Every structure is written in C-alpha cells, then in structure tokens.
Amino acid sequence: MRERDFISTIRNRFNHRSELLIKGIGDDCAVFTGDGDLCWLATTDLLVEDVHFVRKWHDPYLLGRKSVAVNISDIAAMGARPRLALLSIALPPSLSSSWLDRWQHGVDSMLGDHGCMLMGGDTTRSSVLTINVMVLGTSPAEKVLYRSGAKAGDDIYVSGPLGTSAAGFELLSKGVQEDALTEKFMRAHLDPQPQVALGLALSASGFVTAMQDISDGIATDISHICGESGVGAEIEAEKLPREEDFDTLCSSYDLSGQNLMISGGEDYELVFTAACAKRRAIEAIGLAQGKSLTRIGSVLAEQGRVYLRQGDGKKDITFGGFEHAP
Amino acid sequence: MRERDFISTIRNRFNHRSELLIKGIGDDCAVFTGDGDLCWLATTDLLVEDVHFVRKWHDPYLLGRKSVAVNISDIAAMGARPRLALLSIALPPSLSSSWLDRWQHGVDSMLGDHGCMLMGGDTTRSSVLTINVMVLGTSPAEKVLYRSGAKAGDDIYVSGPLGTSAAGFELLSKGVQEDALTEKFMRAHLDPQPQVALGLALSASGFVTAMQDISDGIATDISHICGESGVGAEIEAEKLPREEDFDTLCSSYDLSGQNLMISGGEDYELVFTAACAKRRAIEAIGLAQGKSLTRIGSVLAEQGRVYLRQGDGKKDITFGGFEHAP
Numbered sequence: 001m002r003e004r005d006f007i008s009t010i011r012n013r014f015n016h017r018s019e020l021l022i023k024g025i026g027d028d029c030a031v032f033t034g035d036g037d038l039c040w041l042a043t044t045d046l047l048v049e050d051v052h053f054v055r056k057w058h059d060p061y062l063l064g065r066k067s068v069a070v071n072i073s074d075i076a077a078m079g080a081r082p083r084l085a086l087l088s089i090a091l092p093p094s095l096s097s098s099w100l101d102r103w104q105h106g107v108d109s110m111l112g113d114h115g116c117m118l119m120g121g122d123t124t125r126s127s128v129l130t131i132n133v134m135v136l137g138t139s140p141a142e143k144v145l146y147r148s149g150a151k152a153g154d155d156i157y158v159s160g161p162l163g164t165s166a167a168g169f170e171l172l173s174k175g176v177q178e179d180a181l182t183e184k185f186m187r188a189h190l191d192p193q194p195q196v197a198l199g200l201a202l203s204a205s206g207f208v209t210a211m212q213d214i215s216d217g218i219a220t221d222i223s224h225i226c227g228e229s230g231v232g233a234e235i236e237a238e239k240l241p242r243e244e245d246f247d248t249l250c251s252s253y254d255l256s257g258q259n260l261m262i263s264g265g266e267d268y269e270l271v272f273t274a275a276c277a278k279r280r281a282i283e284a285i286g287l288a289q290g291k292s293l294t295r296i297g298s299v300l301a302e303q304g305r306v307y308l309r310q311g312d313g314k315k316d317i318t319f320g321g322f323e324h325a326p
Numbered sequence: 327m328r329e330r331d332f333i334s335t336i337r338n339r340f341n342h343r344s345e346l347l348i349k350g351i352g353d354d355c356a357v358f359t360g361d362g363d364l365c366w367l368a369t370t371d372l373l374v375e376d377v378h379f380v381r382k383w384h385d386p387y388l389l390g391r392k393s394v395a396v397n398i399s400d401i402a403a404m405g406a407r408p409r410l411a412l413l414s415i416a417l418p419p420s421l422s423s424s425w426l427d428r429w430q431h432g433v434d435s436m437l438g439d440h441g442c443m444l445m446g447g448d449t450t451r452s453s454v455l456t457i458n459v460m461v462l463g464t465s466p467a468e469k470v471l472y473r474s475g476a477k478a479g480d481d482i483y484v485s486g487p488l489g490t491s492a493a494g495f496e497l498l499s500k501g502v503q504e505d506a507l508t509e510k511f512m513r514a515h516l517d518p519q520p521q522v523a524l525g526l527a528l529s530a531s532g533f534v535t536a537m538q539d540i541s542d543g544i545a546t547d548i549s550h551i552c553g554e555s556g557v558g559a560e561i562e563a564e565k566l567p568r569e570e571d572f573d574t575l576c577s578s579y580d581l582s583g584q585n586l587m588i589s590g591g592e593d594y595e596l597v598f599t600a601a602c603a604k605r606r607a608i609e610a611i612g613l614a615q616g617k618s619l620t621r622i623g624s625v626l627a628e629q630g631r632v633y634l635r636q637g638d639g640k641k642d643i644t645f646g647g648f649e650h651a652p
Contacts, residue, residue, distance in 0.1 A: 006426075006449050010413075013430055018443035020409055020464075030445035032410060032462075035361045042445065044460060046414035048452040083346055084358060087336075088372035088458050100332075104339055117344035119356035119368065122458075123332050126374040132414050132448075132458040134370060136358075138346075 026228060027147050028077040028212050029137065039141040042134065043074035049129040057172045060099045062190045064106020067131045070215070072114055073194035073268040075137035077213035079145040079203025082116040082196065086134040090126035114196055143203045150210035150229035152301040154273040157282060157293050159195055161243040162218060163257060164188040166264020170255050181245055192268040198289045199270060207281050211272035217263040219320035221271050223306050235297030237310035262308065263320055273299055352554060353473050354403040354538050355463065365467040368460065369400035375455040383498045386425045388516045390432020393457045398440055399520035399594040401463035403539035405471040405529025408442040408522065412460040416452035440522055469529045476536035476555035478627040480599040483608060483619050485521055487569040488544060489583060490514040492590020496581050507575055518594040524615045525596060533607050537598035543589040545646035547597050549632050561623030563636035588634065589646055599625055
C-alpha cells in the first residue's frame with residue numbers, strides 16, 4: 001500500500017469528532033485550540049535506519065539535528081513557531097554511548113536554533129535504529145497557512161533551490177568523496193535547514209493562500225496543495241531554481257537534474273501560492289528574509305492535476321515524487 | 327545504558343527553558359499551558375515488535391487497542407482526560423492489509439472508548455514492526471496529579487490486582503493454551519484497560535498527593551514516586567492484591583507470584599498516595615468507581631528507598647522492577 005493510500009484509509013476511518021480539533025489529517029500539521037486566539041500545531045515523523053537515513057554516512061550530530069529539523073519544517077510550513085518537542089528512540093544494543101551523546105548534542109542544537117524545548121519522550125531497544133520526534137508549534141489561529149487555500153490564477157513560489165538534497169543523497173549513495181563541488185549538496189541532505197523565519201514572515205504578510213514544505217519533491221508536494229485546495233497546477237521546467245554548480249554536478253556524476261528537481265525530496269524549502277497581484281510584496285519578503293523566492297508556475301482550475309511545461313510540451317507529474325512507502 | 331540512566335542524561339542536557347512548559351521530563355506526562363485554567367498533558371510510547379509485543383500472540387485488533395491504551399494510561403495517571411492522538415507506524419512489507427485493517431480497528435476502538443480523537447501521524451516501512459503513539463490530554467491545571475507530592479506518613483494504594491498481566495505474559499511465553507483459568511491473565515496482558523474514570527475521580531477529590539500508573543512493576547513505579555517526592559516507601563507483602571485464582575495459577579504453572587506482583591509490569595492500574603486521614607474518602611471513591619482500592623503500605627521519610635516488609639523481614643526493592651532497557 002502506498003503511503004498516501006494508507007493515510008487516506010486512516011483519514012476515512014478515524015472520524016470521531018473533537019471540538020478541540022481545528023484541522024486533523026491532511027496537512028503538514030494537525031491544528032488544535034490553544035489559549036485565546038493562539039492555536040497549537042502538532043506534527044510527527046518516524047525515521048527508520050536505512051529507510052530515512054544511513055548510519056555510515058550520517059554523522060550522529062547531524063542526524064540528531066535532522067531528526068528534529070524534518071518536524072520543525074512541518075511547523076514552518078504552516079507559518080507557525082516551534083515550541084515543544086517529544087522524542088522517542090529505539091536503540092540497537094550495539095550503538096556506542098559516544099554515538100548517542102553526539103546524536104543528543106545534535107538534537108539539542110537544532111531545538112536550540114529554533115527556541116524549541118524538549119519536554120519528554122520514550123526510549124527502548126530495537127534491532128533497527130528508529131527515531132520518532134513530535135513537535136508542537138503555536139500560531140495565532142487566523143495566521144495558520146493550510147494547504148487548502150490555493151486559487152486558480154495564483155502564482156506558485158518556491159523558497160530555494162530544488163534537487164539539492166536529492167543530488168547529495170545520490171552522491172552519498174555512490175560513495176562519492178566530499179570535495180569543493182560535492183560538499184554543499186551532501187550537507188543539504190545531511191543537515192537541512194527548516195525555514196521557520198520565512199514561514200512566519202509569509203504568514204504575517206497575509207498574502208499567502210496555501211503553503212507546505214518540500215519534503216517529497218515538488219511534484220508530490222504541489223499535488224497535495226492541489227488536492228486539498230481543489231485546484232490544479234502547471235510549473236515551468238526552465239523556471240525551477242537550482243543550486244549554483246547543480247548542472248555541472250549532474251553532468252559530472254551522470255545525474256538527471258530535472259528528475260532530482262521534480263521528484264527529489266527533502267529540500268525542506270517552502271512551496272506556496274499567492275495572488276498575482278502580490279508579486280512585489282512577495283519579492284519584498286524574500287529580500288527582507290535573505291531568501292530568493294522563485295515563481296515557478298501557476299494554479300489552474302483543473303482539479304487535482306499537476307503539469308510540467310517544457311518548451312511546447314506538457315507532462316502530467318501529479319504525485320510524481322518520492323515516497324517513503326510502507 | 328539503563329532506560330532511567332538514559333532519561334537522566336537527557337533530563338540534564340536539555341535544559342532550555344520555555345514559559346509554556348509546566349512540567350517536563352520526570353513524570354507520566356509532560357504538562358504545558360492550555361486555554362485559561364486548562365493545561366495540556368503529552369505522553370508518547372514507542373512499541374517495538376519482540377520487545378513490547380509478540381505478533382504471533384497478539385491479535386492485531388488487541389494490539390491496536392493496547393498501542394493506544396499504554397499512552398492513555400499515562401494521561402489517566404495524572405488524573406487527566408485523553409483528547410487527541412498522533413500515531414506513527416513502521417510496517418514490514420510482508421504485513422497483510424487485513425492485519426493492518428484489524429490493527430486500525432483496534433486503535434479506533436480504544437480511542438473511541440475514551441473520547442480521544444486521532445489528529446495525524448506518520449507511516450513508513452521497516453523490517454521491524456514499530457509503533458509510536460502520542461496522546462494529549464487536558465485537565466484543570468490545579469487538578470493535575472504529579473509523582474512529586476507524596477509526604478511521609480501518607481498511605482500507598484493500588485487500584486487493582488498486581489501481577490495479572492505479567493502472569494499472562496509468562497503463560498503466553500510458555501505457549502500455554504487459553505482455558506477457563508488462564509484466559510483472564512492472558513487478556514490482562516493483551517488488552518489492558520487504562521483507568522481514566524478512576525484517575526479523574528481521584529484528581530477531582532483533591533485527596534491524592536502523588537500518582538502514577540503501574541507500567542514497570544510497583545517496585546519501580548513506587549521508586550519513581552519516591553524519587554520525585556524526596557521520600558521513601560514501605561509496602562507489605564501480605565497486603566498486595568491479586569486476581570482470584572492468581573495463587574492457583576502460579577502453583578499450576580510454576581510462577582513466582584510475589585515476583586510477578588512486585589516486578590511484573592503492565593497492569594496499567596494506578597498507584598497513588600493520600601494522607602491517612604482520608605482513608606474513608608478514598609474508600610468511597612473506590613466504591614463509586616466500582617474499583618477495589620487497596621492500601622498496600624506507607625510513605626517513609628527516608629529518601630529514595632522502597633522496602634518490602636514480609637513477616638519480620640524487610641527487603642530493599644528500589645527500582646526492582648521490569649525495564650524495557652535500551
């Protein structure tokens with residue numbers, strides 16, 4: 001069963017109501033009522049060795065940072081502020097205490113970067129190193145950015161280069177050595193930076209209609225926005241932003257750059273939509289945040305389909321991304 | 327490293343402050359601010375195949391129920407009401423969709439029993455079936471029952487028979503067939519019932535000074551209360567309540583009844599302390615809730631030690647319980 005089919009089954013089955021819940025399954029985070037105008041956001045990620053990370057590549061300090069970062073990115077994707085975390089870890093008995101110590105330092109470092117506090121967790125053993133992190137964030141309720149607000153005619157933006165992390169993953173898989181060319185790609189995969197400050201600025205602006213983070217590749221991530229908003233999308237191949245040296249790297253190591261940009265996951269940048277009339281305002285937010293916000297396409301009325309336009313051609317890339325499928 | 331040493335390391339390292347957090351690591355749940363007088367409680371448990379459950383014994387429906395129950399029990403242990411849940415599961419590719427369907431039904435059933443709603447989660451694959459559940463509860467802030475309030479001279483109570491689940495676990499391990507004698511013990515292990523209604527009633531009474539659930543065996547569970555309260559405890563062997571037929575079962579199957587009662591885990595009953603002056607009030611709560619609350623010992627001034635008194639003898643059983651050690 002694919003992950004999204006499984007989620008869809010769960011979404012249909014678990015239909016108990018709660019007056020506390022503002023938004024359940026179907027977005028980057030669940031949203032529930034907080035104090036007064038404030039609401040809480042909750043997200044969780046289960047990371048499994050050799051599915052989500054490879055221990056021999058991944059320095060434990062950076063893995064600790066990433067274990068938290070992928071969750072903080074979900075909070076950022078709704079324009080909220082990360083606040084509290086729970087951490088569960090199942091450890092193989094063979095794992096050294098120095099590995100664990102460095103991993104904990106990494107967790108602490110990423111939590112500290114974003115003013116987020118560890119409040120508890122669970123620890124046990126397993127033959128497979130398994131990490132579950134849950135992060136709670138807060139936001140004024142009316143400022144939360146859902147996947148569901150995109151409207152036909154809106155522009156689609158991404159907050160940074162695409163395919164960087166996926167290229168790094170390919171290099172690590174091939175056993176390529178780190179050098180001046182490869183280092184930033186590997187680093188993007190091993191130590192992604194969640195876009196909390198940008199998410200907050202976009203949320204505060206009031207101009208963004210839908211947002212999520214780039215975790216499964218933009219083909220899939222935009223498909224989620226389209227599914228929840230009841231719209232479609234068209235993105236333009238030549239507008240997709242890439243890291244400097246990305247094309248050089250891809251030709252040096254025989255990688256399909258376009259495939260990495262479209263279907264590669266884990267850039268943990270933001271993808272969002274905003275009305276065409278707000279182009280200058282969005283540009284100003286990017287400048288203020290030191291981020292290059294790139295307009296890559298438009299929202300279409302046609303429900304649920306995502307197309308990639310390249311020259312005269314047009315290809316359906318709906319959910320053409322990367323899944324950690326069960 | 328033992329689980330509690332690991333937790334202690336984490337507790338010392340992660341010392342960022344948050345104005346939202348009322349209680350961090352060191353109790354059944356973390357507690358943080360909610361709406362007005364209400365606070366939130368958060369707990370998480372990571373369950374690993376062959377560490378916490380054995381798939382060939384555990385009907386998926388009952389495993390689904392238990393996956394949630396162990397977390398709801400932590401909410402009950404603080405006198406709170408379970409409200410929202412997050413669910414992560416890593417599935418071996420070989421697992422059938424009917425297994426998954428029955429497991430989901432079990433999750434749904436336990437959530438429904440306690441008015442708790444699934445708000446989200448994560449799903450992935452792993453060679454080892456791994457389940458992480460996070461439950462959020464609510465309580466008026468001044469009604470939350472911590473481990474830290476026990477005072478020298480208080481009585482110690484348990485809310486039900488001890489060793490029942492551990493006996494069931496032993497029977498299942500030995501491959502004993504289910505019959506009229508063994509059935510209730512196996513059921514206690516496979517389908518534990520969190521004591522939410524009792525926890526709420528004890529919290530509402532205002533008479534309980536400290537409480538937690540019986541998950542690791544009372545020797546360990548009472549040691550936690552003593553550690554957090556800065557007190558000691560003495561329990562009396564002959565007062566420990568046991569299921570009808572417990573002694574018969576233990577002699578039939580060559581089990582050490584006392585060991586199971588002291589160190590066996592997973593009864594998911596409550597252990598709590600209250601001033602001697604409140605004995606009649608506590609008894610009345612038990613009657614009203616249809617639960618037999620048994621006074622098993624007293625809180626001592628001596629810090630951190632737990633003793634078992636039997637006849638003229640006295641044995642130190644501090645942390646003499648069962649741990650899912652990493």
